[in-house]
Amino acid sequence: MVSIEGGGGQNQQKLNMYAAGCAIVASTISIIFGYDTGVMSGAMIFIKDELKIHDTEVEILAGILNICALFGSLLAGRTSDYIGRRYTIFAASIIFMLGSILMGYAPNYGVLMTGRCIAGIGVGFALMIAPVYSAEVSSPSYRGFLTCLPELGISIGVLLGYISNVAFGGLNLKLGWRIMLGIAAIPSLALALGILKMPESPRWLVMQGRLGEAKKILRRVSNSEEEAETRLRDIKEAAGIDVNCNDDFVKPDPLKKTHGEGVWKELIIRPTPAVRWILVAAVGIHFFEHAVGIEAVILYSPRIFKKAGIVGKEKLLRASVGVGLTKFVFVFISTFLLDRVGRRRLLLVSTAGIIAALAVLGTCLTIVEHHHGGQLVWALSLSIISTYTFVAFFNIGLAPVTWVYSSEIFPLKLRAQGYSIGVAVNRLMNATISMSFISLYEAITIGGAFFLFAGIAVLAWFFFYFLFPETKGRSLEDIEELFSKGISGRAEAVKSDM
Numbered sequence: 041m042v043s044i045e046g047g048g049g050q051n052q053q054k055l056n057m058y059a060a061g062c063a064i065v066a067s068t069i070s071i072i073f074g075y076d077t078g079v080m081s082g083a084m085i086f087i088k089d090e091l092k093i094h095d096t097e098v099e100i101l102a103g104i105l106n107i108c109a110l111f112g113s114l115l116a117g118r119t120s121d122y123i124g125r126r127y128t129i130f131a132a133s134i135i136f137m138l139g140s141i142l143m144g145y146a147p148n149y150g151v152l153m154t155g156r157c158i159a160g161i162g163v164g165f166a167l168m169i170a171p172v173y174s175a176e177v178s179s180p181s182y183r184g185f186l187t188c189l190p191e192l193g194i195s196i197g198v199l200l201g202y203i204s205n206v207a208f209g210g211l212n213l214k215l216g217w218r219i220m221l222g223i224a225a226i227p228s229l230a231l232a233l234g235i236l237k238m239p240e241s242p243r244w245l246v247m248q249g250r251l252g253e254a255k256k257i258l259r260r261v262s263n264s265e266e267e268a269e270t271r272l273r274d275i276k277e278a279a280g281i282d283v284n285c286n287d288d289f290v291k292p293d294p295l296k297k298t299h300g301e302g303v304w305k306e307l308i309i310r311p312t313p314a315v316r317w318i319l320v321a322a323v324g325i326h327f328f329e330h331a332v333g334i335e336a337v338i339l340y341s342p343r344i345f346k347k348a349g350i351v352g353k354e355k356l357l358r359a360s361v362g363v364g365l366t367k368f369v370f371v372f373i374s375t376f377l378l379d380r381v382g383r384r385r386l387l388l389v390s391t392a393g394i395i396a397a398l399a400v401l402g403t404c405l406t407i408v409e410h411h412h413g414g415q416l417v418w419a420l421s422l423s424i425i426s427t428y429t430f431v432a433f434f435n436i437g438l439a440p441v442t443w444v445y446s447s448e449i450f451p452l453k454l455r456a457q458g459y460s461i462g463v464a465v466n467r468l469m470n471a472t473i474s475m476s477f478i479s480l481y482e483a484i485t486i487g488g489a490f491f492l493f494a495g496i497a498v499l500a501w502f503f504f505y506f507l508f509p510e511t512k513g514r515s516l517e518d519i520e521e522l523f524s525k526g527i528s529g530r531a532e533a534v535k536s537d538m
Contacts, residue, residue, distance in 0.1 A: 055182050059261035062238050063174040063186040068231045069132055069166040070190040072224055074197020075204070076105070076140075076159060077338060078364055079220045082205025086217040091149050095478050102340075103475030104153060105160035110467040112164020117460025119165070125173040125241040125456075128165060130232050136162030137228035144222015155221075162228075168463045171447040172456055176241040177261045179271070180515050184378030187447055188371070188440040195371040195435060198338060199364035206361060243452055246275045252288025274515055278452040307458055314524040315454065321507055321523075322446040322462040328500035329442045330469035332394055333493030334434050336477045337363060337427060344405075344427065344486070359424065366428045370435040382512040383441045384504070390437020391501040397430035398494035406487030438500075442466070448511055451520050 084098055093101070112135075120128040139159025146152035170190040178186040204223070208216045242261070245254035255272055262268040273283045281290060306312075307319060337344065345359045377386055404423040408416055450458040481489040509522045 054263050055185070056179065056261055056263050059177050059179070059182070060186060062177045062261065063189045065231070065234055065238050066129055066170045066173045067189040067193040068227065068234070069129060069136070070170050070193030071197040071200070072133075072136060072227050072231070073163045073166050074194035074199075075201045075224055076136075076163070076197070076221075077194070078198035078201020079204050079224075080105075080201070081338065081340070081360055082202065082209060083217040083220045086209070086213060087152070090213050090217070091152075093149055097149065099475045099478050101149075101153065101156065103471040103473075105156050105163060106467040106471035106474060108157045108160025109164035109167065110464045110471065112161035113168040113460045113463035113467060114164070115161075116165040116168040116463075117457035120169050120172065120244075120456045121247075124244050125169055125176065126235055126238060128169045129173065129235045132162045132165035132169060133228045133232035133235065134162075135159075135165065137225045137232065138162075140222055140225035140228060144218050144225065146218065146221075164463065164467060167466070168456075168460045171443045172459055173241055175444075175447045176243040176455075177239075177257075179262065179267065180513050182379060183448060184383065184444050184512065185375050187444040188375045188378055191435075191440040191443050192368075192371045192375055195364070195368040195439075199361070199368045202361040202364040206358065242272075243275050243279075243455075246272075246279050246281065247452065249281075249290040250288075251276070251281070251285070251290060271515075274518075275452070307454055307461065312524075314520055315451070315458075317507070317523045318449050318451075318520070319458060319461070321449060322458065323465050324503055324507070325442050325446060326462040326466035327469055328496070328503065329438055329466060330473055331493075332391075332434070332438070332497045332500060333398070333473060333477075333490065334431070334439070335470050335473040336489070336493070337431060338367075340477055345424065362424075362428060363431055366431045367435050370432045371440060374436045374440045377436070378440060378444060379512060382510050383445050384508055384510045386437040387441045387445075387504050387508065388437075388501065390433050390441070391497055391504060393433030394430060394438065395494055395497045395501065397426050397433055398490050398497060401426040401430060402487045402490035402494060404487075405490060406485065409485055409487060445508070445511065449519050449523065 080102065084102065087093065087101070088098055116128055116132070119131065123131075136159050139155045139157070139162055142155025142158060143152055144155075146155060167190075170193075171187050174189060175183055175187045201220075204220050208220050210216070211219065239257045239260070240253070242254040242257045245251075245257070251272075254275070255268065258268040258271050259265065262271060276283050276285065307315065311319065374386065401423060404419045404426060408419045408423065411419070446462045447455075447459055477489065480492075484492070511519050511522065514522070
């Protein structure tokens, strides 16, 4: 069975503007997170100069946000099942605002680290909840587009962070980096107020037995009454509620846990074969997203460009703006391709491009490092081009597909906490790269580090090729069937999507 929510005709193919508005507001938290990631890239240069910290402390400062985000994402899964998706976004905004205020004040390294840790918990909440909320208000026709908005938000934030580095980098040393970090508190407060005006996820409401409220919201996020009814029927079936029930409120069965209780047992201890493969796919794609080394480029691009031969803080920061601009442009393009080309094709093409770009970047950096004469202009130019090419291929496929795919493959009851496991792995790998890249390239050379990332990308391509069926156009309630067919069934699904 392949269920397409909403009746046929042209209505189903039209983007519902109310659903789009909900996803855009939810994705604002991703802009704030992206800003923090991008701005720290340049801020670390000034923080190191003022606070006199060494490279190990720089690595810890860069990575601690993601260690704390790991715990935040795991906590957010249960929280969102208990208080709802909307209030979880509100909590993420407040937590991040407090962290930003502390970082902007930071008189010393200890306070700066405390603020970064608090912000990290907010990041964990944000990364888990924004794609889930977007997926749950979207129809299949535009789910890829709307669920990709958080990733687009991150790229916008990263670009704004790089621009902030250039804009505030000319201020005096004590003031510049503090404004860069503290200013993120303003949009955090605005989001906290704005999200309260948005609706709750209709799928979460059904899980609580609040069918009347869910139906009203589905009418607003659907293009027709027929589509709303079809979506409601599919959600009720997935939640174990009689599809013919027309009551506004159904008391949840006490034996059916509706606030996330017992989910860990179904995910980890006694999963069905389908859930086991879904979990492997979700954890795997989140692992590989950062194992290919993207965070090394996003956080340490000034160091990479310096190794390639660019000198001067202003030139290094401007070259980093190019990384942010490339990221934004290609994530923006991907939002229009996910529902046309499909998740699987984008993922495979993207990963192949990543392998080629990393191989070229590793070769150029190795040549530059072993050259002892004058500046090799061709190698410098090719290093910059391959860095931008890596960022482009990463952001047109692997980056957006990671968040879209893993937010849509889990069954309704397991979605929030299952997705939170993937996000926790994502943050763990992000922190691992952030906190070890300097030590890694000092041990095996910077070229060697990128050859290592290229090798990991090769493994990623084969993992995606054999384990990832296409989910484009299927309802959230129908996707589990793809993973219920066993390996041979999934192989047939993969062939049919090629």
